[in-house]
Amino acid sequence: xxxAEIKLCSLLLQEHFGEIVEKIGVHxxxxxxxxLRVIAHDTGTSLDQVKKALCVLIQHNLVxxxxxxxxxxxxxxxxxxxxxxxxxxxxxxxxxxxxxxTGELIVEELLxxxxxxxxxVVKKVADRLTETMEDGKTMDYAExxxxxxxxxxxxxxQRCPFVPATENSDPGPPPPAPTLVINEKDMYLVPKLxxxxxxxxxxxxxxxxxxxxxxxxxxxxxxxxxxIPDDGIYWQANLDRFHQHFRDQGIVSAVANRMDxxxxxxxxxxxxxxQVLDQYLTLLADDPLEFVGKSGDSxxxxxxxxxxxxLGSLATATLESxxxxxxxxxxxxxxxxxxxKKHLEQKQVExxxxxxxxxxxxxxxxxxxxxFISLQEIPKTPDHAPSRTFYLYTVNILxxxxxxLHRCYKSxxxxxxxxxxxxKENKRLLEKSQRVEAIIASMQAxxxxxxxxxxxxxxxxxxxxxxxxxxxxxxxKLDASEIQVDETIFLLESYIESTxxxx
Amino acid sequence: xxxxxxxxxxxxxxxxxMVFLIGSLNTQAPSTMASRGGGRxxxxxxxxxxxxxxxxxxxxxxxPPTLQPSPLFPPLEFRPVPLPSGEEGEYVLAxxxxxxxxxxxxxxxxxxxxxxxxxxRYSDKYQMSGPLDNAIxxxxxxxxxxxxxxxxxxxxxxxxxxxxxxxRPPKTTEDKEETIQKLETLEKKEEEVTSExxxxxxxxxxxxxxxxxxxxxxxxxxxxxxIMSYFDNGEDFGGDSDDNMDEAIY
Numbered sequence: 229x230x231x232a233e234i235k236l237c238s239l240l241l242q243e244h245f246g247e248i249v250e251k252i253g254v255h256x257x258x259x260x261x262x263x264l265r266v267i268a269h270d271t272g273t274s275l276d277q278v279k280k281a282l283c284v285l286i287q288h289n290l291v292x293x294x295x296x297x298x299x300x301x302x303x304x305x306x307x308x309x310x311x312x313x314x315x316x317x318x319x320x321x322x323x324x325x326x327x328x329x330t331g332e333l334i335v336e337e338l339l340x341x342x343x344x345x346x347x348x349v350v351k352k353v354a355d356r357l358t359e360t361m362e363d364g365k366t367m368d369y370a371e372x373x374x375x376x377x378x379x380x381x382x383x384x385x386q387r388c389p390f391v392p393a394t395e396n397s398d399p400g401p402p403p404p405a406p407t408l409v410i411n412e413k414d415m416y417l418v419p420k421l422x423x424x425x426x427x428x429x430x431x432x433x434x435x436x437x438x439x440x441x442x443x444x445x446x447x448x449x450x451x452x453x454x455x456i457p458d459d460g461i462y463w464q465a466n467l468d469r470f471h472q473h474f475r476d477q478g479i480v481s482a483v484a485n486r487m488d489x490x491x492x493x494x495x496x497x498x499x500x501x502x503q504v505l506d507q508y509l510t511l512l513a514d515d516p517l518e519f520v521g522k523s524g525d526s527x528x529x530x531x532x533x534x535x536x537x538x539l540g541s542l543a544t545a546t547l548e549s550x551x552x553x554x555x556x557x558x559x560x561x562x563x564x565x566x567x568x569k570k571h572l573e574q575k576q577v578e579x580x581x582x583x584x585x586x587x588x589x590x591x592x593x594x595x596x597x598x599x600f601i602s603l604q605e606i607p608k609t610p611d612h613a614p615s616r617t618f619y620l621y622t623v624n625i626l627x628x629x630x631x632x633l634h635r636c637y638k639s640x641x642x643x644x645x646x647x648x649x650x651x652k653e654n655k656r657l658l659e660k661s662q663r664v665e666a667i668i669a670s671m672q673a674x675x676x677x678x679x680x681x682x683x684x685x686x687x688x689x690x691x692x693x694x695x696x697x698x699x700x701x702x703x704x705k706l707d708a709s710e711i712q713v714d715e716t717i718f719l720l721e722s723y724i725e726s727t728x729x730x731x
Numbered sequence: 732x733x734x735x736x737x738x739x740x741x742x743x744x745x746x747x748x749m750v751f752l753i754g755s756l757n758t759q760a761p762s763t764m765a766s767r768g769g770g771r772x773x774x775x776x777x778x779x780x781x782x783x784x785x786x787x788x789x790x791x792x793x794x795p796p797t798l799q800p801s802p803l804f805p806p807l808e809f810r811p812v813p814l815p816s817g818e819e820g821e822y823v824l825a826x827x828x829x830x831x832x833x834x835x836x837x838x839x840x841x842x843x844x845x846x847x848x849x850x851x852r853y854s855d856k857y858q859m860s861g862p863l864d865n866a867i868x869x870x871x872x873x874x875x876x877x878x879x880x881x882x883x884x885x886x887x888x889x890x891x892x893x894x895x896x897x898x899r900p901p902k903t904t905e906d907k908e909e910t911i912q913k914l915e916t917l918e919k920k921e922e923e924v925t926s927e928x929x930x931x932x933x934x935x936x937x938x939x940x941x942x943x944x945x946x947x948x949x950x951x952x953x954x955x956x957x958i959m960s961y962f963d964n965g966e967d968f969g970g971d972s973d974d975n976m977d978e979a980i981y
Contacts, residue, residue: 241852243831243834244831244834244835244839244840245834245839245840245841246840246841246842246843247843248841248842248843249839249841263881265881267973276882277841279879279880279881280882281841282840282880283871283876283880284839284841286871286876287839287871288882289838293876293877295877301879316827316830317823317824317826317827317830318823320826320830321819321822321823321826336830340830340833340834340837341837341839342839390875391874391875404877404878404879405876405877405878405879406875406876406877408875460872460874462872462875477820483751514754522907535773553809553811553812554809555808555809556808556809703828704824707824707827707828708814708815708824709814710821711820711823711827712814712815
C-alpha cells in the first residue's frame with residue numbers, strides 16, 4: 229500500500245467512524261495481520277477501545293479475522309475496501325436508477341450498516357419510505373421484499389459468509405472465533421420469509437402517549453422478543469457487481485459517442501432492420517477502437533466485446549484528456565502522436581507534429597518529467613555507447629495509468645483535507661447557524677409570528693450569511709471534485725486489474 | 732567548467748524531481764580540461780548518454796537553476812474543466828453530504844471519551860455521557876465475532892448500591908471489604924463470557940471505577956426528583972436537532 233493510499237484511508241475512516249477507529253484501522257493497514265493485544269500495545273490504545281473499533285471495522289467488512297494456531301486470532305485490514313467508501317454515493321445512485329427509491333434505500337441501509345438481515349432491512353426501509361409518504365399512507369413490507377429479491381437475483385446484494393451449523397457434539401471448548409463459510413450457490417439465495425406488515429411513522433406524540441416518562445421504557449423494543457425468522461442470515465452490498473455495471477455503462481457511453489460521430493447524418497430509430505444492424509456492427513468491428521471484434525462467420529458471425537481492449541481505450545482516453553487539460557492541446561497532439569506511432573525519435577516528433585523543435589523539446593520534457601512519456605534506449609552497438617544509441621519516446625500505458633492513479637489518490641486526499649480545513653475554519657459560524665435553524669424550527673412548530681422568526685433570523689448578520697454562502701459553495705465544489713476523481717480512479721483501477729489478470 | 736543542478740519543476744507537490752548534472756556546454760575538448768585538472772577531472776564532464784540525442788544541442792542555453800522548492804500554489808496555466816452539473820451531479824452531491832452526516836450519527840461512529848473537567852460537578856453524576864461501562868452502542872451478532880472482542884457489561888443491581896454507600900474508616904480493611912463485596916456481587920451479577928486473562932484486568936478496572944459508577948438511568952430516576960433534562964448544561968444544544976436534517980451537513 230502506497231503512502232498516498234494509506235493517507236486516503238486514514239481520512240476516510242476518520243470522517244466516517246471517528247479517530248479511534250481510524251487509528252486502529254490505519255495501524256492494521258500499515259502492519260498487516262496482528263492479534264488484539266499487539267494492536268493495543270502498538271497503538272497505545274486501551275483494550276476496550278480496540279475491541280470497539282474492531283467490532284465496527286468487522287461489521288463494515290473492512291477487517292477480517294483469522295484463527296491461527298494456539299487459538300490466537302489475528303485481524304487484517306482490507307485497504308482497497310476502505311477506499312471503496314468514496315464510491316458509496318455512486319452505488320446508491322445506481323440502485324436508484326435501476327430499482328427506484330426502494331432499491332436506493334435498501335442499498336443505502338446495507339452500506340451504512342455493513343451487513344443486515346433481510347427482515348431488518350425490509351422493516352427499516354419500509355419505515356423510512358413511510359415517513360416520506362403522505363399522511364395516512366404506508367409502505368407495505370411485501371413491496372420492499374420484492375425489490376430486495378430483485379436486487380438479490382441480479383446479484384447487487386449478496387449473502388455474507390455465515391457460521392456453519394455444527395452438528396458434532398464436541399465437548400471441547402468453543403473456538404475463540406467462528407470460521408465463516410459461504411459457497412457460490414448460496415450467495416444469492418433469498419430465505420423464504422413471509423414478512424407481513426407496513427412501515428411505521430416515527431411520531432413524537434407516540435412516546436408521550438403511554439404516559440410514562442421516556443426513560444422508563446425498556447431499552448429493547450418489543451420486536452426483539454419475537455424470534456427473527458432469518459436469524460443469522462446477513463446480507464451485504466455486492467460491490468463487484470456495481471463495478472461491472474459501471475464498466476458496462478462506461479463502454480456503452482463511449483460507443484454511443486462513437487456511433488454519434490459516425491452516424492450523425494443517418495436517422496436513428498428503434499426499428500433497425502437486420503441489414504442496418506449488420507452494417508453498424510461491421511463498422512464497429514472495423515473501428516480502430518477495437519471494442520467489438522468479429523469471431524467467425526458461422527450464423528452470420530459472432531460479435532464479441534473485447535473487454536480488455538475497451539478498458540484500455542478508456543484508460544488511454546483518460547490519459548489523453550489529462551495531458552490536454554494539464555499541458556495544452558499541442559502537448560496533447562504530441563502525446564497522441566507518440567501513442568499512435570508507439571516509438572518516436574526526437575526529430576521524428578518534431579516533424580510529425582509540425583511543432584518547432586524548441587517547443588517540442590520543452591513539451592516532451594514536461595511530459596517526461598511527470599512520467600506520462602518514457603524514454604526507451606535502443607543500443608546500436610553492444611557497448612551501449614550513448615552516441616550510438618537510439619533514444620525513443622514511448623508511452624507505456626500501464627505505468628502511466630499507475631502513475632495517474634497514484635496522483636488521483638493524492639488529489640482526493642488533498643480535496644478531503646481542504647474541505648475539512650474549510651469546515652474547521654468556519655466551525656463557530658456553522659454551529660451558530662445550526663443553532664439558529666434549530667430555534668426557528670422549534671418556534672415554527674409551536675406556532676410563532678412572522679416578526680419573531682424574522683428577529684431570530686437576523687441573529688446571523690449579512691456578512692456572516694455571505695461567509696456561509698461562500699463556505700457552502702466551496703464545500704460543494706470540493707465534494708463534487710471528489711466524486712469526479714473517484715470516477716477516474718475506477719476507470720484506471722479497472723484497466724490495471726484487467727491487464728494484471730492477463731499476465 | 733561550471734556545474735549546474737537543474738531541477739525540472741513539476742506542477743504539483745510530487746516527490747519526483749529529475750536532477751540533471753550538466754556541465755555548461757562549451758566547445759572545449761574534454762582532453763584539455765582533463766589535463767588542466769591533472770587527470771583528476773577526466774571524464775567528469777561526460778555523461779552516460781549523448782546529449783544531442785535527447786535534444787539538447789551544444790551551446791544551448793539551459794533553464795536557470797532552481798534554488799528553492801516549487802511554490803505551494805503554482806499558477807495554473809490552463810483553466811480546470813468545469814465540474815459535472817445537472818440533475819445527476821446535484822443528486823449524487825447531496826447524497827454524499829447526507830451520508831457523511833448520517834454516518835456521524837450512527838452508533839458506529841466512536842467518539843473519544845470526553846476529557847474530565849477540572850472540577851467535579853454534581854451534574855456529572857447524572858450525565859449519561861456514553862454507553863454503560865464503555866461498551867458499544869449497537870448489538871452485533873456475537874456469534875460471528877471472535878469471543879475476545881466482547882466487552883463485559885456489568886448490570887448494577889440494587890443490592891450493590893446499599894453495600895457500597897457506607898464507607899469504612901480504616902483504609903486497609905476497606906480494600907478487603909471491597910474485595911469481599913466484589914466477590915459477592917460477582918455471584919449475583921449477570922455476566923457475559925470473557926476469557927480468563929481478562930478477568931484479572933477487569934477486577935483492577937473495577938477497583939478504580941468504584942468511585943465513578945455509572946448508574947442505570949432508572950436508578951437515577953429514583954434518586955432525584957428531576958427529569959434527566961434538568962441536568963442538561965446546554966453543551967449539546969443545537970447538535971441534537973434531528974428534525975431538520977434536510978439542511979446540508981458539512
